[in-house]
Amino acid sequence: MTGSDPTYLGRVSAVSGASITVKLAESLASGLAIIGGHTYRVAQVGSFVRIPLGYQDLFGVVAEVGATAAPANTPIEEIEGGRWMRVELAGEAIGEQFERGLSQHPNIDDTVHIVTERDLRRIYGKGEQDHIKVGTLSSAENITIRLSLDGLVTRHSAILGSTGSGKSTTVASLLRSIIEPSESGGSSGARILLLDVHGEYGAALGDVAKIFSATPQPGEEPLFVPFWALEAGELLDFIAGQLNDNQTIAFTDKIQELKEERVSSVALPGLDPSSLTVDSPVPFSLNRLWYELIDFETTTFTGQQRDQPxxxxxxxxxxxxxxKYKPHAMGAAGPFLNQSARGIRRQLNLLRSRMLDRRFDFILHPGPWDPDLKGVTAQDLDTLIQGWLGHEKPLTVLDLSGVPSAVLVRLIGSILRIIYEALYWSREKTEGGVLRPLLVVMEEAHRYVSPESGNVAAEMVKRIAKEGRKYGVGAMLVSQRPAEIDETVLSQCGTLIALRLSNPTDRARVKGALPDNLSGLMDLLPVLRTGEAIIAGEAARLPVRCRVFLPRREYRPNSHDPAVSDAWRSRRVAEGYDRVVASWRAQRTTAVVRDLKINREKVDDDEE
Known part of the structure; x- marks a missing residue:
């Protein structure tokens, strides 16, 4: 049977746990086989093999080929032939039903076969309702790879790859695969929030997304994050800098007082005044906070009792x-300083400076969520969250490219906190994450989830990674430096989509996040083609080397490399660096030096 079977590769010679050693047949003369009109790559790292066991078939991934794959006690003359292969078992099939994991192991001398197109369709060909198409199998491009959407979202995921490996395009392609209709219906009711640090995805996903930006372009909404929705500690760290305990108490006492005054004047739904804390998301006036504290710090007194301001x-x-108060004077006549001052004048000057800096308007002057002096706002947090999550499109892009770097990480942490807290406390409502889950895609994750960061963004990402599954909040981390991502967070990512990685430290971190028996497959990371990925974990039926679908050109992110040779070969045109300075000053790429007033009149094309 084996002599005439074109799929025959060899026989099992050793079994150790999920790892088996195969001695290849002497008849294998090349790395290619033609079976049923299709060409297959034979005995290559990353390809699949099948081991028939009666009514069952075991499937595995080739992890190593050559002399080093031979068993330890093999005679030297057999090792030198190099006809050995190490396979890591990953799943089994009974009839047409494939399942990950093993119920039995092969025996010595069991035959090993090439996995053909029919076998691959048993693994990947099922179009279940919860599966999405993401690409094609690298070794058989007529086979479509599908991932479990449930596993991808609830068990978290990570897309990792060096600069230029196709990471941003993979993200755009994956999100479109989730959203766009397919034979299984698509997920038009999805809720996906994308934190776009570099402003790459507006053009790529604008037709299926609502875009918010700190520097909005035509067709985009302004991004606002109300300062009063932040925890007091993170807010004070931004607006007042370093504070000792007494100074912190001076600020928090005044914030508590202003929030209590706001609640007593107009009740807020769901808030019991007795349970109000300094961290409760209640509007208050930052102007009043500054004014009343600076007034207390600078007051001077006159009079015999030193009590007349x-x-x-x-x-x-x-x-x-x-x-403005009369300056204090020495002697008995006064004026006299306020002896109860807390020594926070420097911090109050920083607060005033922050409030006057227009770059921070999106957080300190948040449009309709900006409180007046009594703490009353035109809109409440419900409209903010509805704007981000409750609109008719399945995807929300928060373009953070115009956010100053000094506040970027803190802003990301604040956004994640607002979203997570809202979905956590509404988990029993139809808008909550349990009944309508949310996927949060975090670009450039290494910038705020490093092991030593210790910022509010890192804490919120860790919380989502550890607890988000129970409350319907999934995370997708996107990074070019896996070594700089906190190990706890990366270990919680059940699905890894690894594109080309050249740095050995980054590859080691990815290997460490996967089972040991997949290390051979991960050795392929430096030689993957652009847009090619190794996918392993909860969402994948088997660890697989996949060519990710390439979106149409108009749907690709603005992350392509500049065409250096073409740009330098062409002749220079007239250049106006006044436009460069105008954009720099305006912090907007579309800024111009002067607006051109053009009167447009309708032209009648009818001939007289």
Whole structure:
């Protein structure tokens, strides 16, 4: 039977756990086989093999080929032939039903066969409702690779690859595969939130996404993150810098007082005034916070009892004009300093500077969510969250490319906190994450989830990675430096999509996140082609080397390399560096030096 069977590769010679050693047949003369009109690569690392066991078939992945794959006690003359192969078993099939894991192991001398197109369709050909198409098998491009959407979202995932490996295109392709209709119906009701650090995805996903930006272009919505929705600690760290315990108490006491005043004037739904804390998301005026604290710090007194404020000009909290008091003087006549001052004048000056800096308007002056002096806002948090998650499109892109680097990580942490807390506390409602899950895609994750970062963004990502599955919040990390991602977070990613990785430290981190028996497959990472990935984990039926679908040119991210040779070969045109400076100053790529006023009139083409 084996002599005439074109799929025959060899026989099992050793079994150790899920790893088996195969002695290849002497008849294998080349690395190619033609079976049923299709060409297959034979005995190559990353390809699949089949071991028939009665009514069952075991399937495995080739991890090593050559003399080093031979068993330890093999005679030297047999080892030198190099006709050995190590296979890592991964699943089994009974009839047409494939299942990961093993119920039995092969025996010595069991035959090993090439996995043909029919076998591959048993593994990948099922079009279950929860599976999405992501690409084609590298060794058989007529076979479509599908991933379990449930496993991809609930068990978290990571897309890892060096710069230029096709990482951004893979993200765009994967998100379109989730959203767009297919034979299984597609996921038009999906909820996906993409944190776009470099502004790459607006053009690629604009037709299926609602885009929010700190520097909005036509067709985009302005991005606002209300400062009063942040925890007091992270807010003070941004607006006031380093504070000792007494200084922190001075700020938090005043914030608590302003929030209590707001709640007592107009009740907020669901909030019991007795349970109000300084971290409760209640609007308060940052202008009043500054004004009342600076007034207390700078007050001078006159009179025998030193209790008469020596006020000259009351100032104005709306315009951030400080009150003016008579300067203190030595001696018994005064004026006298306020002996109860907390020594926070420097921090209050920083707060005023932050509020006057227009770059931070999206967080300190958040449009309709900006409180007046009484803490009243035009809109509440429900409209903010509905704008991000409750619109008619399945994808939301938060373009953070215009956010100053000084506040970027803190802003990401604040966004994640608002989203997670909202879905956590609404988990029993139809808008919550349990009944309508959310996938959060985090680009450039290594910038804020490194082991030593210790920032609010890292803490929120860890919380989502550890607890998000129970509350319907899934995470997809995207990074070019896996070695800089916190090991705890990476270990919680059940599915790894690894593109080309050249750095040995990064490859070691990816290997460490996968079972030991897949290390041979991960050795292929440096030689993967652009747009080619090794996919392993919860969402994949088997660890697989896959060519990810390439989106149409108009749907690709703005992350392509500049065409250096073409640009340098062409002749220079007239250049205006005043436009460069205008964009720099405006912090907007479309800024111009002067607006051209053009009067457009309709032209009548009818001949007289």
């Amino acid at each position: 020596a006020l000259e000009n009351p100032g104005d909290p709306t315009s951030l004009t400080p009150p």
